Amino acid sequence: MSWGEACDLVEAALDDTGTELFAAVAGWRFPMSMPDLLLVTSAYGKEAHRVMPFDPEGQVTPEETQAAHDELLTEIQFST
Template sequence: MGGAVSWGETKTLLEEAASDPSTVLGAALAGWAYPATTPELIGLIAQIGNPRASKRLLPWALENPRRKKTVATAEEVAEATAALEDGIVFST
């Protein structure tokens, strides 16, 4: 990683970010519409004051605007998988 961060540290950082929904990576992997911490979510619920209304604004209830709505066909998936396999080169 350019000498600044080791591969082990990079792995740890990515695992931590992936498991934390307050990061953009963690929120995306969780399927949330936006990243948020627990205190931020509690504050949102408290500010709205109506539990039913606040449930509609929580990140897992909203549609993620970055998520694509199109679904790939089986042929497209097979083509992409083949291209990916062709591009993977193991060196010794």
């Protein structure tokens, strides 16, 4: 396998919520695919946090939210 292929595979695994690599990097307890996340959310409603691989409350600090918001504002460019 070439270095480029290895990098492509790692990037793909980091984008897929169902991989062990994504779960480890994101600090999840176990991997879960996006369809499964949506299914659990729709099935359990407000109680979904009990079976999610992550804690949906308090996972992102207000400072992180503000930093992400500021970053988005710097990246958005309107052209005429």
